[in-house]
Amino acid sequence: MDDDTKLLNLALDAGEIMMTSGAETYRVQDTMLRILSVSGRKHVEALALSTMLIVSLPREEKGPLSMARGVSDRSVNFEKICAVNNMSRSFVAGKITLEEATQKVLEIHYAPSFAPWQRILGYALTSGGLTMVYNGTFWDGVAAFFIGTLLGIMTYIMSKRKTSYFFSSFIGGLLTGLLACLFHLILPFTQIDMMIVGSIMPILPGITLTKGIRDLLEGNFISGNAKLMEAFLIACAIAAGVAMALSIFPNF
Amino acid sequence: MTDITLKMIVFQAAFSFVGSWGYSIICNAPRRELLYSGINGFLSWFVYMLVFSYTESATTATLIATMAITATARFLSYHRQEPSILYQIPGVLSLVPGAAVYNTMQAAIKGNILSTYSNALTGFKLSGAIAIGSLIILVLPYKAFEIFPRFGKKKQNN
Numbered sequence: 001m002d003d004d005t006k007l008l009n010l011a012l013d014a015g016e017i018m019m020t021s022g023a024e025t026y027r028v029q030d031t032m033l034r035i036l037s038v039s040g041r042k043h044v045e046a047l048a049l050s051t052m053l054i055v056s057l058p059r060e061e062k063g064p065l066s067m068a069r070g071v072s073d074r075s076v077n078f079e080k081i082c083a084v085n086n087m088s089r090s091f092v093a094g095k096i097t098l099e100e101a102t103q104k105v106l107e108i109h110y111a112p113s114f115a116p117w118q119r120i121l122g123y124a125l126t127s128g129g130l131t132m133v134y135n136g137t138f139w140d141g142v143a144a145f146f147i148g149t150l151l152g153i154m155t156y157i158m159s160k161r162k163t164s165y166f167f168s169s170f171i172g173g174l175l176t177g178l179l180a181c182l183f184h185l186i187l188p189f190t191q192i193d194m195m196i197v198g199s200i201m202p203i204l205p206g207i208t209l210t211k212g213i214r215d216l217l218e219g220n221f222i223s224g225n226a227k228l229m230e231a232f233l234i235a236c237a238i239a240a241g242v243a244m245a246l247s248i249f250p251n252f
Numbered sequence: 253m254t255d256i257t258l259k260m261i262v263f264q265a266a267f268s269f270v271g272s273w274g275y276s277i278i279c280n281a282p283r284r285e286l287l288y289s290g291i292n293g294f295l296s297w298f299v300y301m302l303v304f305s306y307t308e309s310a311t312t313a314t315l316i317a318t319m320a321i322t323a324t325a326r327f328l329s330y331h332r333q334e335p336s337i338l339y340q341i342p343g344v345l346s347l348v349p350g351a352a353v354y355n356t357m358q359a360a361i362k363g364n365i366l367s368t369y370s371n372a373l374t375g376f377k378l379s380g381a382i383a384i385g386s387l388i389i390l391v392l393p394y395k396a397f398e399i400f401p402r403f404g405k406k407k408q409n410n
Contacts, residue, residue, distance in 0.1 A: 076278070078281040079282050082334050082335060123278060201350050202278055204348060210382045217383065243358075
């Protein structure tokens with residue numbers, strides 16, 4: 001491989017990691033453009049659409065070079081976004097060479113994350129804390145803490161088996177609704193709506209929705225529309241799950 | 253909601269801190285940044301409730317709280333040399349209209365079409381407020397957040 005191909009590969013790898021880690025569209029494009037600008041050529045182009053990345057490098061002597069890559073996996077991982085950002089900055093500043101940067105991207109791809117029990121604790125804290133924020137009582141908060149724990153365990157199992165996002169959201173909503181109804185049966189003074197609203201918070205696509213609207217306002221219409229659609233489908237799946245649970249217990 | 257006291261606001265905002273802390277663990281934020289994400293979560297609910305107690309309008313409160321968080325996030329992003337999304341997303345979490353989604357779903361189960369539409373529109377209005385509030389701050393130039401000298405860690409060149 002010549003240096004141009006390696007450079008394009010580096011830009012695509014960096015863009016793919018950022019895209020799957022939930023970075024904003026403009027940041028992905030910006031990072032890829034910055035990496036490509038190292039080549040010193042004019043009119044380089046980097047595009048990030050909702051599920052694909054395209055980079056191209058016009059070369060006068062050997063003919064233009066262009067590469068594309070599909071991105072299907074998506075999650076949220078801030079650590080990787082920060083790492084790629086730092087890597088691209090020091091690469092553009094000339095502190096690391098192309099080979100070192102490629103090696104670095106590979107390391108970032110396999111970077112360790114929080115242990116499963118820590119992430120499950122994160123779900124529990126988010127559910128419990130937000131139930132208390134929305135004016136829930138102490139026992140609502142405790143119940144939501146337990147619901148959040150089980151939700152975290154479920155999400156962990158689902159992500160291990162690579163279930164489709166629609167199905168896992170549906171099961172998440174169903175589980176939340178069923179557990180909230182059960183808690184209400186055992187402890188009649190807890191409020192079902194408080195527990196459900198707080199507990200679905202960590203799986204709700206509020207961030208995707210907000211990012212989608214922001215993409216639209218910035219003029220990235222394709223990724224904006226795709227994100228809006230994704231957020232809408234996930235919200236529908238969660239609502240369908242909760243609705244099914246609530247119709248199993250029709251008295252509430 | 254007439255009896256909003258400062259004590260209650262701080263109490264709820266403290267739990268917003270806990271929620272944002274937990275959410276940044278889910279989002280796998282770097283360990284040294286967890287505290288700052290939590291502080292942003294505290295701030296979001298604090299500003300939201302302060303504005304809400306004056307104006308009684310959830311949309312205005314969401315808009316102003318989002319602007320406050322985004323400004324803080326960009327400020328922290330300059331001082332800590334990390335992307336601002338790291339502080340903004342956990343901060344904005346407690347403003348996400350989850351209650352609107354729940355109310356929409358419940359109205360749909362009960363067959364109340366009018367209530368379904370009005371709740372869905374409320375949800376869209378609130379998320380629009382979040383998007384516009386963050387955009388208003390994001391279009392400001394980067395220089396606007398460099399008013400203080402840097403604190404905290406130095407830039408890592410790894």
